Amino acid sequence: MENKHSVPIELVRSALAGCIRQNINIKSLFTESGMLYLWGMYNDPKCQNRVSLDDFGALLRAMWFHLGDESGGFFSRPMKLGTFAMMCHAIITAGNLRRTLLRSARYMAIVSDDFRLELKESGNEAHLLIHLDNPHKIDDSFIVTSIFVIWIRLSCWLIDKPIMLERVNFRFAEPNFVDEFPSMFPCRHAFSQAENSIVFSRHLLELPIQQNPETLLPFLGHAPESLLTQFCQDNSLTGQVKGLLLNRQGLQTELENMSFEVIAEELSLSTHTLRRRLKIEGSSFQEIKDSLRRDRAQSLLNVPDNSIQDIALQLGFSESAAFARAFKKWTGLTPGAYREQLIHND
Numbered sequence: 001m002e003n004k005h006s007v008p009i010e011l012v013r014s015a016l017a018g019c020i021r022q023n024i025n026i027k028s029l030f031t032e033s034g035m036l037y038l039w040g041m042y043n044d045p046k047c048q049n050r051v052s053l054d055d056f057g058a059l060l061r062a063m064w065f066h067l068g069d070e071s072g073g074f075f076s077r078p079m080k081l082g083t084f085a086m087m088c089h090a091i092i093t094a095g096n097l098r099r100t101l102l103r104s105a106r107y108m109a110i111v112s113d114d115f116r117l118e119l120k121e122s123g124n125e126a127h128l129l130i131h132l133d134n135p136h137k138i139d140d141s142f143i144v145t146s147i148f149v150i151w152i153r154l155s156c157w158l159i160d161k162p163i164m165l166e167r168v169n170f171r172f173a174e175p176n177f178v179d180e181f182p183s184m185f186p187c188r189h190a191f192s193q194a195e196n197s198i199v200f201s202r203h204l205l206e207l208p209i210q211q212n213p214e215t216l217l218p219f220l221g222h223a224p225e226s227l228l229t230q231f232c233q234d235n236s237l238t239g240q241v242k243g244l245l246l247n248r249q250g251l252q253t254e255l256e257n258m259s260f261e262v263i264a265e266e267l268s269l270s271t272h273t274l275r276r277r278l279k280i281e282g283s284s285f286q287e288i289k290d291s292l293r294r295d296r297a298q299s300l301l302n303v304p305d306n307s308i309q310d311i312a313l314q315l316g317f318s319e320s321a322a323f324a325r326a327f328k329k330w331t332g333l334t335p336g337a338y339r340e341q342l343i344h345n346d
Contacts, residue, residue, distance in 0.1 A: 005052060005053055006050035006051055006052050006053060006056075007050060007051055007053065007056050007177075007180070008048070008049075008050055008051075008176075008177045008179075008180065009038075009041050009042065009047055009048070009049055009050065009051060010175070010176035010177040011056075011142065011177045011180065012038070012042065012051055012056065012059065013042065013176075014139055014141050014142035014175065014176075014177070015056075015059075015060065015063070015072065015142045015146075016029075016042075016063070016072075017072075017073075017074070017138045017139045017140075017142065018067070018069075018071070018072040018073025018074045018136075018138065018143075019063060019066075019067065019072070019073055020138075021073060021136050021138050022067070022073050024066065024067070024073075026039075026042065027039050029059070029062055029063060029066060030042070030059070032062045032066065033055075033058045033059045033061070033062035033063075034058065035055050035058065035059060038051065038055070038059070060072075064081065065081070068080065068081060069081075070083050070084055070224070071112075071115075071143065072142075072143065074114075074134070074136070074138070074140065074143045075112055075113075075114040075115060075135070076113060076114050076133075076135040076136075077113070079111065079112060083111055084150075084223065084224045085220050085223075086107075087104055087107045087108070087111075088154075088216055088219070088220060088223075089213070089216065090103060090104075090107050091103045091104050091107070091158075092158075092209070092211060092212065092213055092216050093209075093212075093213070094209060095208065095209060096205065096206055096207060096208050096209060097155060097158065097159055097204055097205050097206070097207050097209070098119070098205035098206065100155070100158060100209060101117070101119045101128060101151075101155070101205070102119055104117060104151070105117035105118060105119060113133075114132065114133040114134070114135055115130070115131070115132055115133075115147070116130075116131040116132075117129070117130060117131075117151075118131065121202055121205070122331055122332035122333070123202070123328065123329060123330050123331040123332030123333065124201060124202050124203070124329060124330050124331070124332075125166065125199050125200070125201070125202055125330065125331055125332070126199070126200055126201065126202045126204065126205055127197050127198070127199050128151065128197065128198050128199075128200075129195055129196060129197045130144055130147055130148070130196040130197070131196075132144060132171075132196065139172075139175075140172060141170075141172045141175040141177075144170060144171070144172060144196050145170075145184070148168065148185070148196075148198055149184060149227060150224055150227045151198075152165070152198065153227045154223075154227060157211065157219065158209050158210065158211050159204070159207045159208070159209060159210055159282075160210035160211070161204075161207065161281055161282045162236035162238050162239060162281055162282075163200050163204060164187075164200065164201065164238050164239070164242060164283055164287075164288065164291060165185055165186065165187040165198060165199065165200050166187055166188075166199040166200055166201070166291055166294065166295055167187050167188040167189065167190070167198075167199050167295055167298070168181075168185045168187060168188075168189040168190075168197070168198050168199070169189070169190050169193040169194075169195060169196065169197045169198075169199075170189065170190070170191050170192075170193060170196055171192070171193055171194070171195060171196050172191060172192070173191055173192050174191045174192070175191075178191075185198075186239050186242060186243060186246075187242075187295070188295050188299065201287070201291070204282070207282065236281055237267075237274070237277050237278060237281060238278060238281045238283045238288065240267060241263055241267070241274075241278070241285065241288050242288050242291070242292070244263055244266060244267075245258060245263070245288065245289065245292055246292065258289075260274070260275075260285050263285070290330075293315055293316075294327075294330045294331070296314075296315060297311060297315055297323075297327055297330075297335070298331075298338070300314065300315075301335055301338055301339050301342070302342060304339075308320050308323070308324070308335045308336065311323065311335070312324075323335065324336075
């Protein structure tokens, strides 16, 4: 079974953590969803088999209906069936992505005591944070991961453009299904962090919503389980270009010297077509390279032994002052202030 059309059994186990807490008969749940074959895989701790996306979606639907809870039993009180759909109706007329995310945060604060969204803006970056109380102290890796997947892909659908992620942080420790994260989140991701957050370019918040109440109805016919089950690679052209560059950034000089022409050739596209299609997606080759450069800078600043001057040189800046100006534009902080913030968070 191809990985891009399936999920590992470890992810299925994590998804069922709320059911286990409530002593739900998992075998009966598999039977209800027409997937009794999963019972043997589920009970074998050494099993590394994968489950098709269609079957995973059917299992999630059966779980939510069995519990009457779209959170799958993770929260202190059920998130009633239809919550996600009503939120979509509430946000569809928000106008742009910023107002949409803020409105979705207000909506979720009304319907849940345990789950809160927060949007922060700093420099060129937008940060979407998940605050999860986890009242039952169970494995929350699935619920946090799935919330991020839902909000990222819902946002992409609303603006009708892919969102190029800068990085993703998780409070939970590295899960058993960690190998899935590069395809789910094609960017740097870190575990055991101070907060759950996804970071993307701030300019995307200004993009107008391209959908309307009429297009929402067929969308809801396949959501939210369709969003959850799309644990597959980012197939946007922006994602493909970023992936090619990521494979070459072992040395910063390789990234800096990677030409647009070489990337176009590897994608079997003319430079004109590549440039045009990236523009349609709301990105450019230089923006993608700058995104990786910014990510590399933050990664190097996490290492105390790296001086700011050395980092500037590694990133191709002629002097540390130029690097400091660029970094503040990217993040709203100087490199020194960013490093101080890291120490404070620790």
